[in-house]
Amino acid sequence: GAGVSQSPRYKVAKRGQDVALRCDPISGHVSLFWYQQALGQGPEFLTYFQNEAQLDKSGLPSDRFFAERPEGSVSTLKIQRTQQEDSAVYLCASSLARVYSYEQYFGPGTRLTVT
Amino acid sequence: ELKVEQNPLFLSMQEGKNYTIYCNYSTTSDRLYWYRQDPGKSLESLFVLLSNGAVKQEGRLMASLDTKARLSTLHITAAVHDLSATYFCAVDMKIAGGTSYGKLTFGQGTILTVHP
Numbered sequence: 001g002a003g004v005s006q007s008p009r010y011k012v013a014k015r016g017q018d019v020a021l022r023c024d025p026i027s028g029h030v031s032l033f034w035y036q037q038a039l040g041q042g043p044e045f046l047t048y049f050q051n052e053a054q055l056d057k058s059g060l061p062s063d064r065f066f067a068e069r070p071e072g073s074v075s076t077l078k079i080q081r082t083q084q085e086d087s088a089v090y091l092c093a094s095s096l097a098r099v100y101s102y103e104q105y106f107g108p109g110t111r112l113t114v115t
Numbered sequence: 116e117l118k119v120e121q122n123p124l125f126l127s128m129q130e131g132k133n134y135t136i137y138c139n140y141s142t143t144s145d146r147l148y149w150y151r152q153d154p155g156k157s158l159e160s161l162f163v164l165l166s167n168g169a170v171k172q173e174g175r176l177m178a179s180l181d182t183k184a185r186l187s188t189l190h191i192t193a194a195v196h197d198l199s200a201t202y203f204c205a206v207d208m209k210i211a212g213g214t215s216y217g218k219l220t221f222g223q224g225t226i227l228t229v230h231p
Contacts (some may be wrong), residue, residue: 009213019198031217042119042203043158091157094137095217102146102207104217106158 002026004107006092012113021077022112025094030076034067034103035091043091049075069099082114117142117208121222128194128229136225138187138204146207147187148219149178151200160201161189193231200224 004061005024013019023034031050035043036059051072060067064083069080079086089111091102118141128134138147146165150158162171164180164187171178175198177190187204203218 002175019193033217033219035219039223042205045218045220046218048218050216055216095159102217103150103160103163104219105160106150108157 001034002090003080004094004105006090006107006110008110009108010111010113012115015031015082015084017082019079019082021079023075023077023092023094023107025073025092026105027073029073029094029096029105030072031095031104032069033095034075034077035093036061037089037091037109039088046077058105060074062112066099079112082112084114086097087112117144117206118221119220120140120221121202121204121225124223124225125158126225127229128191128227130195130229130231131156131193133193136171136202136204137187138189138222139170140185140187140204140206142185142208144182144185144206144208146174148205148207149176149185149187149189150205152156152203152224153159153200153213161202185202196231199227201202 007022033044037043047067048056049069064080066078089109091105091109095104120139149161162178167182169180177194180187201224203221203224205221
């Protein structure tokens with residue numbers, strides 16, 4: 001079946017622009033995660049949704065970062081007034097989140113370059 | 116704060132040789148994961164280890180978990196060029212109440228290059 005999809009795959013933004021990154025999780029997956037992966041580093045947690053509820057946003061680096069999942073399926077990560085340090089790959093992952101169903105499936109990522 | 120450390124960070128191997136990647140973590144965890152990432156690609160799940168003493172094998176890769184030592188290993192047997200990639204371990208941290216929901220903390224990654 002279809003995996004996690006993300007769009008756009010690549011985004012170039014001028015410093016100060018707002019961007020919106022989309023994630024389509026696997027159908028029926030309750031949990032959705034966003035991670036940020038800087039060049040040469042491991043992914044770092046940004047935020048977590050269970051259905052439409054954002055239960056953990058402790059990893060969002062500043063109040064310029066905002067995520068939503070209004071209907072419990074598609075999620076959008078928005079970055080306002082982008083800065084160069086926001087340049088990274090943004091990964092979305094989803095999982096079933098049932099007992100013993102713990103595996104996260106990652107999307108291909110959106111590579112954001114802020115110039 | 117949960118810390119996950121991998122070593123080595125860079126590994127250059129000859130085909131046919133064996134080697135081990137180590138993953139240490141700092142606090143109690145529910146689960147430990149190993150992922151593979153090819154350049155420019157996303158993360159591919161290799162193993163999920165749930166309990167102390169767990170061992171899983173797939174082809175030339177074998178992963179094990181020692182929760183008492185807070186250590187996991189990824190052993191590579193008779194390496195082949197196709198195994199060249201970056202390997203990450205990730206830990207799912209227990210939260211208050213003794214459960215976890217999948218928030219992963221990743222190691223820095225081990226870049227594996229297999230030479231002929």
